[in-house]
Amino acid sequence: MITSKSLLKIRNNWISEVANQLATQEQVKEDLLEEISRFFDLLLQAVDLRDPYVLDPILSDWVNTRTETELENPEGSLMPVLSQIQLATFNIAERNLTKEETIETFTALLPIFSHGMEFASTEETRLHVQHITSELEKTRATLEKLEKSKSDFISVAAHELKTPLTLIEGYVSMLKDTLPQESSRKDLADIYLKGVHAGTRRLREIVDDMIDVSMIDNNLLSLNFQPLWINRLLDSIHRELSESIQQRNISLNINRFPGSDEMIFADGERLFQAFRNVIMNGIKYTPDGGKVNVDGRLLPGFIEITVSDTGIGIDPEDHGRIFEKFGRLGNVSLHSSGKTKFKGGGPGLGLPITKGIIDAHGGAIWVESIGYDEKSYPGSTFHIMLPLRKTPPDDKTAKLFKNLIEAN
Numbered sequence: 001m002i003t004s005k006s007l008l009k010i011r012n013n014w015i016s017e018v019a020n021q022l023a024t025q026e027q028v029k030e031d032l033l034e035e036i037s038r039f040f041d042l043l044l045q046a047v048d049l050r051d052p053y054v055l056d057p058i059l060s061d062w063v064n065t066r067t068e069t070e071l072e073n074p075e076g077s078l079m080p081v082l083s084q085i086q087l088a089t090f091n092i093a094e095r096n097l098t099k100e101e102t103i104e105t106f107t108a109l110l111p112i113f114s115h116g117m118e119f120a121s122t123e124e125t126r127l128h129v130q131h132i133t134s135e136l137e138k139t140r141a142t143l144e145k146l147e148k149s150k151s152d153f154i155s156v157a158a159h160e161l162k163t164p165l166t167l168i169e170g171y172v173s174m175l176k177d178t179l180p181q182e183s184s185r186k187d188l189a190d191i192y193l194k195g196v197h198a199g200t201r202r203l204r205e206i207v208d209d210m211i212d213v214s215m216i217d218n219n220l221l222s223l224n225f226q227p228l229w230i231n232r233l234l235d236s237i238h239r240e241l242s243e244s245i246q247q248r249n250i251s252l253n254i255n256r257f258p259g260s261d262e263m264i265f266a267d268g269e270r271l272f273q274a275f276r277n278v279i280m281n282g283i284k285y286t287p288d289g290g291k292v293n294v295d296g297r298l299l300p301g302f303i304e305i306t307v308s309d310t311g312i313g314i315d316p317e318d319h320g321r322i323f324e325k326f327g328r329l330g331n332v333s334l335h336s337s338g339k340t341k342f343k344g345g346g347p348g349l350g351l352p353i354t355k356g357i358i359d360a361h362g363g364a365i366w367v368e369s370i371g372y373d374e375k376s377y378p379g380s381t382f383h384i385m386l387p388l389r390k391t392p393p394d395d396k397t398a399k400l401f402k403n404l405i406e407a408n
């Protein structure tokens with residue numbers, strides 16, 4: 001017990017010197033004295049019992065009083081404080097004890113201090129990780145709330161807009177029918193009415209998109225599985241977009257590929273909407289004179305359809321964002337209006353709807369593009385994987401088709 005006796009000899013010196021070194025302000029020093037004395041007495045106990053774990057409770061208390069900013073910052077850690085206490089202890093021992101006593105004290109204290117530092121550092125890391133996890137949890141909860149209010153807003157807005165829109169559409173059509181044929185202003189009135197009609201049609205498309213998005217968000221999208229052929233679907237999209245392609249001087253190439261003429265079960269209307277969105281985007285984000293190419297291949301159990309364009313491209317970091325609601329890129333105020341005009345950005349609902357439709361089919365959609373560049377036009381390729389479904393997924397319809405086939 002020589003060591004603890006030697007330590008006792010330096011107790012008073014140790015407490016005042018360590019408190020002086022650790023605290024620069026008198027008030028802090030006062031508060032510190034009590035803690036420092038507690039530390040010293042536990043140190044003494046640890047030496048007596050040859051048990052470094054005796055210090056754990058006080059170190060744990062000290063770590064727990066650290067603020068989050070102190071924990072994040074290496075200078076705020078307890079490590080420098082413990083090193084300073086250790087150094088001070090050795091200096092005080094050297095000055096006040098005999099050489100033998102000093103060596104003995106050093107030997108006894110070294111493992112206690114190293115265990116203390118290890119313990120404090122582990123505690124600090126544990127607390128830090130705990131704090132980060134709780135912050136992440138808070139952020140996740142906030143994001144979930146935000147996502148929910150976004151979704152609620154879309155749903156309410158869409159339904160609120162629907163009624164007045166239907167009213168306007170009705171009155172426009174009535175006005176058109178009641179305009180006197182012989183009126184000298186008829187031609188002019190017709191032009192104005194066409195303008196109102198085009199505006200309401202675009203508004204109707206946006207409201208319908210908002211309703212689709214809120215259905216997808218709430219898992220309410222139900223599919224109507226029917227037999228269809230991908231090549232026929234793509235041909236009808238080609239026909240629908242022919243005017244825009246001509247206006248924009250874009251060459252839209254739809255290739256026949258193995259699998260495109262296979263009969264599959266899918267929701268034709270929804271797939272039409274999904275493919276049209278992707279092809280229309282190809283046209284929209286490609287400058288006049290560019291190319292949009294539709295191709296594909298047959299894979300085991302799947303058909304893969306690709307839509308490539310020679311347009312502005314998409315930065316890899318945005319490849320996920322564009323499939324999120326309102327995930328429009330670039331400066332929205334610079335977008336032109338119009339559905340197929342160059343960069344004629346819409347509200348950013350097309351791709352989330354497309355993804356919702358493809359996901360509901362059990363498929364997948366993703367994009368490949370080396371980046372966004374409005375000078376070199378690197379282009380983008382959208383990949384769509386669709387399950388090669390030879391029967392409808394739902395049992396009742398499957399049986400009906402089986403019976404029909406057998407009857408024929």
Ligand code: ADP
Binds near residue numbers: 309347349
């Ligand atoms: P929008 O109605 O704005 O076209 P989408 O959901 O269809 O909304 O697309 C989201 C965003 O993804 C677009 O605003 C555009 O920035 C980007 N994008 C989609 N398709 C392409 C493409 N083929 N080339 C470049 N950017 C694209």
